[in-house]
Every structure is written in C-alpha cells, then in structure tokens.
Amino acid sequence: MSPDRKSRNEEIREASKARILDAALELFSSHGYEYTSISQIARKAGISKGLIYNYYASKEEMLEALIENLNKGEDKFLEIFQNDDPSEVLENMFRLYFREIRENAEVWKMITALSLQLEKFEFVHDMALEKLHRYYKLIEQQLRAIGYPDAEREAKVIAAVFDGMGIHHLIIRDDYPLDELEDYLISKYCRYEK
Amino acid sequence: MSPDRKSRNEEIREASKARILDAALELFSSHGYEYTSISQIARKAGISKGLIYNYYASKEEMLEALIENLNKGEDKFLEIFQNDDPSEVLENMFRLYFREIRENAEVWKMITALSLQLEKFEFVHDMALEKLHRYYKLIEQQLRAIGYPDAEREAKVIAAVFDGMGIHHLIIRDDYPLDELEDYLISKYCRYEK
Amino acid sequence: MSPDRKSRNEEIREASKARILDAALELFSSHGYEYTSISQIARKAGISKGLIYNYYASKEEMLEALIENLNKGEDKFLEIFQNDDPSEVLENMFRLYFREIRENAEVWKMITALSLQLEKFEFVHDMALEKLHRYYKLIEQQLRAIGYPDAEREAKVIAAVFDGMGIHHLIIRDDYPLDELEDYLISKYCRYEK
Amino acid sequence: MSPDRKSRNEEIREASKARILDAALELFSSHGYEYTSISQIARKAGISKGLIYNYYASKEEMLEALIENLNKGEDKFLEIFQNDDPSEVLENMFRLYFREIRENAEVWKMITALSLQLEKFEFVHDMALEKLHRYYKLIEQQLRAIGYPDAEREAKVIAAVFDGMGIHHLIIRDDYPLDELEDYLISKYCRYEK
DNA sequence: GATGAATGAGCGTTCATTCAT
DNA sequence: AATGAATGAACGCTCATTCAT
Numbered sequence: 001m002s003p004d005r006k007s008r009n010e011e012i013r014e015a016s017k018a019r020i021l022d023a024a025l026e027l028f029s030s031h032g033y034e035y036t037s038i039s040q041i042a043r044k045a046g047i048s049k050g051l052i053y054n055y056y057a058s059k060e061e062m063l064e065a066l067i068e069n070l071n072k073g074e075d076k077f078l079e080i081f082q083n084d085d086p087s088e089v090l091e092n093m094f095r096l097y098f099r100e101i102r103e104n105a106e107v108w109k110m111i112t113a114l115s116l117q118l119e120k121f122e123f124v125h126d127m128a129l130e131k132l133h134r135y136y137k138l139i140e141q142q143l144r145a146i147g148y149p150d151a152e153r154e155a156k157v158i159a160a161v162f163d164g165m166g167i168h169h170l171i172i173r174d175d176y177p178l179d180e181l182e183d184y185l186i187s188k189y190c191r192y193e194k
Numbered sequence: 195m196s197p198d199r200k201s202r203n204e205e206i207r208e209a210s211k212a213r214i215l216d217a218a219l220e221l222f223s224s225h226g227y228e229y230t231s232i233s234q235i236a237r238k239a240g241i242s243k244g245l246i247y248n249y250y251a252s253k254e255e256m257l258e259a260l261i262e263n264l265n266k267g268e269d270k271f272l273e274i275f276q277n278d279d280p281s282e283v284l285e286n287m288f289r290l291y292f293r294e295i296r297e298n299a300e301v302w303k304m305i306t307a308l309s310l311q312l313e314k315f316e317f318v319h320d321m322a323l324e325k326l327h328r329y330y331k332l333i334e335q336q337l338r339a340i341g342y343p344d345a346e347r348e349a350k351v352i353a354a355v356f357d358g359m360g361i362h363h364l365i366i367r368d369d370y371p372l373d374e375l376e377d378y379l380i381s382k383y384c385r386y387e388k
Numbered sequence: 389m390s391p392d393r394k395s396r397n398e399e400i401r402e403a404s405k406a407r408i409l410d411a412a413l414e415l416f417s418s419h420g421y422e423y424t425s426i427s428q429i430a431r432k433a434g435i436s437k438g439l440i441y442n443y444y445a446s447k448e449e450m451l452e453a454l455i456e457n458l459n460k461g462e463d464k465f466l467e468i469f470q471n472d473d474p475s476e477v478l479e480n481m482f483r484l485y486f487r488e489i490r491e492n493a494e495v496w497k498m499i500t501a502l503s504l505q506l507e508k509f510e511f512v513h514d515m516a517l518e519k520l521h522r523y524y525k526l527i528e529q530q531l532r533a534i535g536y537p538d539a540e541r542e543a544k545v546i547a548a549v550f551d552g553m554g555i556h557h558l559i560i561r562d563d564y565p566l567d568e569l570e571d572y573l574i575s576k577y578c579r580y581e582k
Numbered sequence: 583m584s585p586d587r588k589s590r591n592e593e594i595r596e597a598s599k600a601r602i603l604d605a606a607l608e609l610f611s612s613h614g615y616e617y618t619s620i621s622q623i624a625r626k627a628g629i630s631k632g633l634i635y636n637y638y639a640s641k642e643e644m645l646e647a648l649i650e651n652l653n654k655g656e657d658k659f660l661e662i663f664q665n666d667d668p669s670e671v672l673e674n675m676f677r678l679y680f681r682e683i684r685e686n687a688e689v690w691k692m693i694t695a696l697s698l699q700l701e702k703f704e705f706v707h708d709m710a711l712e713k714l715h716r717y718y719k720l721i722e723q724q725l726r727a728i729g730y731p732d733a734e735r736e737a738k739v740i741a742a743v744f745d746g747m748g749i750h751h752l753i754i755r756d757d758y759p760l761d762e763l764e765d766y767l768i769s770k771y772c773r774y775e776k
Numbered sequence: 777g778a779t780g781a782a783t784g785a786g787c788g789t790t791c792a793t794t795c796a797t
Numbered sequence: 798a799a800t801g802a803a804t805g806a807a808c809g810c811t812c813a814t815t816c817a818t
Contacts, residue, residue, distance in 0.1 A: 048803065116361070132365060167357050170309075184344065231813080232812075242779045442782075513753065544750070552741065553742040621791075621792095630799060
C-alpha cells in the first residue's frame with residue numbers, strides 16, 4: 001500500500017470518527033445517552049449505522065471516546081493556570097468555569113448526569129473522581145497562598161458551589177444570574193484581604 | 195355499592211398504590227429510572243404487571259406520582275422551620291440537608307439525575323424550579339435576619355453548595371468529609387457576627 | 389388467584405411452549421439451527437417474536453428444551469428393552485433404530501449436526517456422550533449374552549454402523565436400501581450361532 | 583501483455599487463491615463455516631477483504647473451491663490402491679481411513695457437518711454422494727475378490743462403520759479406542775478365510 | 777380489582793458484499 | 798491487483814403496554 005493511500009485513509013477515518021463523535025455529543029447532550037439510539041447518531045452524522053461499528057466497538061465505547069476527547073480539551077485549558085499571582089489564578093478559574101457553564105451547559109449536563117450513574121459507567125466515575133481531587137488541590141493551593149483561612153475546607157465548598165451553580169443554571173436557565181454571581185464570588189474570594 | 199364497600203375499596207386502592215410507589219422508589223433509586231422495568235416493580239411490589247396500569251397510565255405517570263409523594267413529605271419537613279431565631283432556623287436547615295444526603299443519598303441522586311433530563315421530564319423540572327425558588331427565599335430570609343451582607347446572592351451560593359456537595363458525596367462516597375463540612379458551614383454562616 | 393385461573397394459565401403456557409417447540413423442531417431440522425431465525429419460528433408457530441422470550445430466555449435455551457424433550461421421548465423408548473432373550477432385545481434395537489432413521493431422519497440429522505459443534509453446544513455434546521456410552525453398554529450386554537466373540541469391540545462397531553447408516557441414508561435418500569440392510573444386520577447379529 | 587507478464591500474474595493469482603483457501607480451511611475447520619467471517623479469513627491470509635471477492639464471488643463459492651481442492655487431494659490418494667492383492671488393498675484402505683480421522687479430525691468434522699446441510703450446500707451433497715458410491719464399489723470389489731459373502735451389503739456396512747467411527751471419535755475424543763478398533767476391523771475383514 | 781399471556785416497535789450489533797480509489 | 802471505508806438487511810433480544818379472562 002502506498003503511503004499516500006495510507007494517509008488518505010487515515011484522513012478519511014479521522015473525519016468519519018469526528019463526524020460520529022460530533023453527532024453523538026450533540027444528541028447525548030440534548031436527549032441523554034440512554035435516549036439516543038445508534039440510528040439517530042448515524043442519521044445525524046449522515047452515515048450508515050454499520051459504519052459506526054467500524055470505529056467504535058459499542059455504544060459505550062463511543063461514549064468513552066467522547067469523554068476522553070472532552071478531557072483532552074480540558075487539560076489544555078488547565079495549563080493556562082501557570083501564573084504567579086494566586087488571586088489572579090483563582091479569578092481565571094472562576095471566569096473559566098462560568099464561561100464553561102454558560103457556553104457548554106448541555107455538555108456539562110451530560111457529564112454530570114453520567115457521573116451520577118456510578119455503577120453503569122465506571123470510567124466516567126473514575127474520571128470525575130480524579131478531576132474533582134485535582135480541582136480541590138488547585139483551589140486549595142491558591143486559597144492558601146492568598147492566606148484564606150481553612151483553605152482545605154473552603155476549597156471543597158468552592159468546588160461544590162461550582163457544580164451546584166451548574167445544576168441551578170440548567171434548571172433556572174436564562175433567569176439564573178450568572179453574571180452577578182460571577183462578580184460576587186470573585187470579589188468574595190479573589191479580593192480577599194487578611 | 196354501600197359506602198362501606200366503597201371506602202373499603204378505596205383503602206385497598208391506596209394500599210396497592212403505596213406498595214407500588216415504595217417498590218418503584220427503591221428500584222429507581224438504586225438502578226435508575228431507565229434501567230428499572232415495570233416487571234421488576236410488579237415483582238417487588240408483589241402484584242401483577244397489569245395491575246400497575248390500573249393505577250398509573252404509564253411508567254412516566256408513575257414517576258410523576260412518586261415525585262409528588264416525595265414532595266409532600268418534604269413540605270411537612272419544611273414546616274418545622276417555624277422558629278423565631280434565624281440562626282437556629284438556618285442551622286436546622288443545614289443539619290437537615292446533611293442528614294438527607296447522608297441517609298437518602300440514593301433518592302437524592304435519583305431526583306438530581308431526573309432534574310437534569312429537562313425536556314424528557316418536564317414535571318420534574320417544574321418541581322425542581324419551584325423548590326429551588328422556595329429554598330432561595332427561605333435561606334435569604336434567615337441571612338437577612340442575621341444581618342449577613344448580600345443575603346440574596348449568598349442564599350444562592352449556599353443553595354449551590356448544598357447541591358454541589360450532594361454530587362461530590364455521591365462521587366467520593368465514604369471519603370467525603372460530610373461531618374467536617376457540616377460543622378464548618380454551620381460555624382461559618384450560623385455563628386455569624388456582624 | 390383462583391386455582392381455576394392458575395391451571396387455565398398453566399394450560400395456555402404449556403400449549404404455547406409446545407407450539408413453539410414444534411415450530412422450532414421443524415425449522416431446525418429442515419434448515420438447521422443457525423439458519424433458523426426467531427422470527428421464522430414465531431411466524432410458523434403463529435405467535436409474536438416477543439412471546440417466545442416469555443418461555444425461553446434465549447434461542448439456545450430453546451434448543452436445550454427441545455433436546456431435553458426429545459431425550460425424554462427416547463428414554464421411554466429404551467424401557468421396552470426389558471426382555472429375557474438377548475437376541476430378541478438386539479433385534480428390537482435394530483428395528484427401532486431403523487424405524488427412527490426412516491421416520492425421523494430430519495430430527496436425527498439435526499442432533500448429529502449439533503453434536504459435531506462440540507464447543508458451541510456443550511450440552512448437546514454431553515448428551516451425545518452419555519447416550520453413546522449407554523448404547524455401547526446395552527449392545528455389548530446382548531452380544532455377550534448371545535456369546536458373540538469380542539463383544540466390547542463389536543458393540544462399538546455396531547453403534548458406528550448405526551450412525552454411519554444414518555448419514556448415508558440422508559445423503560443417498562430413497563435409494564439407500566434401508567430394508568435390505570435391516571434384514572442383513574439382524575440375520576448377521578441376531579441369528580448368531582456359536 | 584507479454585506471455586511472461588501473463589504467466590507472472592497467473593502465478594500471483596494462484597498463490598493468493600491458495601493462501602485464501604488455506605486460511606479458510608483452517609478457520610472453517612476449527613470454528614465452523616457459519617462462525618467464520620470473511621474478515622477473519624482475510625486477516626489470516628494477510629490480504630484485504632476486498633481481494634477475496636476478486637477470486638471468489640461469494641463466501642459460498644469459496645467453500646465450493648475449498649471442497650473441490652480437498653477432493654483433488656483425495657483422488658490422488660485413491661490411486662495408490664492399484665494393487666493385486668485385495669486383502670492388502672482393503673487393509674491399506676482401513677489404515678488410510680484411520681490415519682485420516684486421527685490426523686485430520688477437524689477437517690473431517692467440517693465435511694461431515696456440511697454434508698448434513700443438504701439443501702443449503704447442494705454441491706457438498708453432490709460430492710458426498712458421488713464419493714460414497716465410489717467407496718461402496720471399491721470396498722465391494724475387494725470383498726468379492728477375497729470371497730467375503732454378501733459383498734455388496736457388507737461394503738455398505740463397512741462404509742457406515744467408517745463414518746460412524748469418525749463421529750464417535752469426535753464425540754468421545756481421546757478416549758475413543760481408535761488403535762484397538764483399527765486392528766480389530768483389519769483382522770476381521772482382511773484376514774478373512776473362507 | 778386482578779392476572780399474566782401476548783404484542784410489536786425498537787434496540788444494539790454483525791457481516792457479506794460493494795465500490796471508489 | 799489490491800485496499801478498506803461504507804452499506805443495509807437481518808439478527809437476537811427487551812419491554813412498555815394491551816386485553817381477554
């Protein structure tokens with residue numbers, strides 16, 4: 001097989017995989033994993049049902065790939081926290097989190113819903129667990145650097161606030177005062193004076 | 195039909211309905227709504243599949259009745275907040291919330307999961323919306339009475355903390371420091387001195 | 389539930405199960421297990437696909453029940469060998485075997501085909517193994533009683549002749565001289581004079 | 583195209599076809615025809631799925647070619663029976679048959695299984711029919727030459743013994759006394775004294 | 777009121793076969 | 798000659814719902 005042929009195929013494969021994951025993300029996010037059928041995904045992706053199984057061995061494996069993809073995106077997003085000023089880092093985190101639930105509310109909903117299905121999707125649970133601890137530690141470090149008291153517990157409270165607001169935003173939708181709360185939390189935690 | 199007979203039948207009906215909802219609550223909580231079949235519920239309730247449809251027109255209507263039931267229970271639970279001392283009321287709320295996620299984590303998980311399925315279960319959404327506003331107001335009132343600044347926003351933050359901790363507890367499980375956080379939050383908000 | 393109701397249901401169940409197994413036997417025999425779909429069985433039995441799964445948990449379990457049924461029939465057939473005269477017993481066996489491959493050639497074919505799928509259908513293999521040993525012993529006993537030399541080996545040879553003729557009859561069909569061979573074998577083994 | 587080129591291509595074609603059939607034989611023998619996919623064959627043969635369809639129009643046609651190939655091999659094997667002494671010829675046949683089921687039990691099983699699928703694979707049936715008659719005649723000739731009585735019927739019995747023992751060996755496996763039966767049959771038929 | 781046999785649409789998945797390159 | 802991405806019909810199976818009794 002010529003290298004041309006090989007790389008051409010690789011391109012086609014990647015394109016198809018991406019189309020499938022795009023369609024799946026959209027449908028899983030809006031209707032939920034259980035209520036999205038393979039047929040729907042295929043239709044939305046503009047391909048045949050069978051082709052999906054050329055790339056993903058099962059519906060669940062597809063979900064796994066999807067989650068992994070999202071995680072990769074987030075890892076990059078965490079890199080930007082290389083900064084000396086802890087207040088600034090904290091503020092960046094707050095701003096990013098708010099942007100996330102503002103712009104990708106549906107995706108965020110999907111991940112939260114899946115995380116709750118502990119025994120059904122162990123890999124999502126593992127991922128959520130690991131991520132949670134990472135966030136705890138990151139927030140705690142900044143709080144400690146700022147001199148905020150009881151940094152360990154407060155970090156857990158802040159992380160809880162994030163996820164809780166995410167849910168409330170999904171329930172209350174446009175009437176939820178995201179902007180207001182963003183400013184409020186930033187001034188509360190990032191402008192802290194001993 | 196004699197009134198006796200009528201009320202006798204009514205009793206039987208109510209007893210059967212209660213058994214069905216009990217079985218459903220247990221199964222929906224542990225396995226999830228989608229993964230629980232009508233057959234399983236009938237078996238657990240000790241009745242036939244067909245009888246369920248005598249009381250509930252569909253699986254979804256059964257869920258609706260179940261949620262309504264849970265709400266009624268909670269309404270009673272909210273009545274106990276008739277107390278003059280706002281700090282005490284707030285503390286009672288905190289304690290009750292922690293007891294709830296400690297003792298009925300599974301039920302709490304079920305409701306959260308359903309709340310996220312916005313378009314699939316509109317009635318759950320409506321219920322969650324209404325409840326959320328009620329809690330906001332209740333917390334806000336106490337905070338205002340205590341003299342806590344920015345009571346409106348802080349009430350939303352506290353409510354978010356509750357739901358966020360509920361999720362984190364489900365993910366981290368026994369390692370999540372519920373006791374510690376309970377004391378921390380109570381001392382932070384209920385022992386507030388202007 | 390009234391006993392009437394219960395026994396009535398039992399009747400219905402048995403009738404349905406029998407119809408399903410009848411249809412399955414006919415189709416498995418003529419087209420083979422792999423080439424018979426659940427839909428075909430349902431159609432032939434005049435019921436819906438779903439009903440089959442009320443009675444048999446899987447296609448394979450259905451086959452298992454089918455085989456068990458056939459075995460029960462055969463067990464009864466073995467009972468008639470209670471006779472004092474070994475020559476007569478042997479002759480009865482021969483006659484019964486020939487009748488079997490004459491009248492139920494298709495069923496016999498199905499069982500043989502399944503027996504060959506050793507690893508796929510362990511229970512058929514187990515059944516075949518057990519039956520084979522039973523036949524070996526039964527034939528050997530008669531031969532020994534008659535005084536036929538080398539009874540143990542000859543019993544294995546006779547059993548092999550049976551299965552071999554079964555295959556040849558399926559291949560050659562109506563031109564296979566079953567009658568002739570029946571007489572020939574009986575005179576060879578049952579009229580044996582030391 | 584030059585004759586060289588032509589024959590060169592022809593060589594490649596033949597080599598590819600042979601590799602495909604080798605792979606197919608191995609897989610069909612071990613897993614069965616129905617449970618072997620074209621993909622598996624292509625993988626084992628080290629070629630692409632599509633190429634298989636360059637040589638064989640369908641999976642079934644591939645099986646047909648495979649069976650034909652096996653037959654060609656056997657025809658050569660029958661040629662060695664050019665011998666004057668009928669007892670010796672008969673003994674050679676016995677020995678060859680036993681060697682066959684000892685060494686190629688899996689292939690033998692595949693052919694037997696296919697032969698039973700009469701209507702599905704007519705060409706296998708035709709082949710089996712033709713071969714069976716050839717064997718009948720060959721055995722009969724030797725028996726007649728030896729002076730064995732009822733040679734025609736006995737030939738059919740011997741052929742049945744062969745196929746029957748083949749099946750029993752597959753069922754009983756290593757515990758089946760092939761060696762013993764080989765000696766027994768040879769002494770019974772080839773050392774015959776009028 | 778109560779039963780459970782029966783239905784059928786829909787699911788996730790497989791695989792022989794086709795075809796553009 | 799050779800590839801493998803793509804197709805689609807068919808499969809075994811599930812389950813909410815209906816209905817005769």
